[in-house]
Amino acid sequence: MIETVTKNYADGVFVSYQVTYVNSNRVKSVPIAEDNTDHQAIQEWAKVEGNNIIDNGA
Amino acid sequence: MGAGSDYSSGTLSTTWTANTNANRAVGQVNLADSTANEWYITGVQLEAGEVASDFEFLPVDVNLQRCQRYYFLKADHSTGSENIGVGLYYSSSDFRTVVNFPVSMRTRASLDVETASNAYQFRRNGGFDNLDDFFADGNISLTSMTLINQSDASGTAGQAGYLFTNSSGAFLAFDAEL
Numbered sequence: 001m002i003e004t005v006t007k008n009y010a011d012g013v014f015v016s017y018q019v020t021y022v023n024s025n026r027v028k029s030v031p032i033a034e035d036n037t038d039h040q041a042i043q044e045w046a047k048v049e050g051n052n053i054i055d056n057g058a
Numbered sequence: 059m060g061a062g063s064d065y066s067s068g069t070l071s072t073t074w075t076a077n078t079n080a081n082r083a084v085g086q087v088n089l090a091d092s093t094a095n096e097w098y099i100t101g102v103q104l105e106a107g108e109v110a111s112d113f114e115f116l117p118v119d120v121n122l123q124r125c126q127r128y129y130f131l132k133a134d135h136s137t138g139s140e141n142i143g144v145g146l147y148y149s150s151s152d153f154r155t156v157v158n159f160p161v162s163m164r165t166r167a168s169l170d171v172e173t174a175s176n177a178y179q180f181r182r183n184g185g186f187d188n189l190d191d192f193f194a195d196g197n198i199s200l201t202s203m204t205l206i207n208q209s210d211a212s213g214t215a216g217q218a219g220y221l222f223t224n225s226s227g228a229f230l231a232f233d234a235e236l
Binding site for chain 2: 008010013014015016019020025026027028029030031032033034035037038039
C-alpha cells in the first residue's frame with residue numbers, strides 16, 4: 001500500500017515519482033508513463049482525499 | 059495426497075494381493091496435515107477452450123527472456139554482494155549510473171529498490187561511497203534507465219567507479235508488469 005509519493009527532479013526537470021510503501025523498505029521510482037501500472041496506481045492514490053503528491057521542487 | 063488411518067494403518071504389500079483398505083496407502087505422506095506443507099508440480103499447461111494443443115516445452119533461456127519483458131532483477135544481495143555496473147559523479151553530490159536491460163520491457167519500467175542505510179556501495183579512487191537508494195531519471199527507454207542518487211552521494215565530479223549491493227536486503231530491479 002502506497003504511503004508517500006514525491007516528485008523527483010534532475011537537472012531542474014521533473015523526471016519521476018518516488019513511492020514509499022507502508023511498513024516496507026522497498027521504494028519504487030516510477031516514470032511518467034501512462035501505461036506503467038505503478039503510474040496508474042499513483043494517479044488513483046492521488047484521487048483519494050488526504051493523499052497528496054509531495055513536490056519539493058527542483 | 060492425503061489418507062486417514064483407515065487406509066494407512068496396515069502393512070505395505072510388496073506383492074500383488076487382494077485389497078485390504080488399511081494397506082492401501084501405507085507410508086503415504088499426508089499433504090493436508092499442515093498448512094505449511096507444499097506441493098510442487100511441473101509439466102502442467104493451462105489452456106482456454108475445449109481443445110488441447112500440443113504440450114509446449116520452452117527452453118529456460120526463452121522463458122527467462124519472456125519474464126524479463128515484465129520484471130528484470132539486476133542485483134540481489136541475498137547471497138552476497140552483486141555487481142550493478144559502472145557509475146560516475148555527475149557533480150560532487152550527484153551520482154549516476156546507466157543500467158541496460160537484457161530485453162525490451164513492456165513499457166517504461168519502474169525502478170524497484172531497497173532503501174536502507176548503506177544498501178549500495180560505489181567504489182572509486184581507492185575508496186568508497188555508501189548510497190541508500192536511487193531514483194529514475196526521465197530519459198528512460200524500453201531498454202535502459204539512468205539511476206540517480208542526490209541524497210547521499212559525495213565525491214569528485216567526473217570521477218568514475220563501480221557500483222554493487224552492500225547490505226542484506228539490497229536489491230535492484232525493474233518492473234513493467236501488467
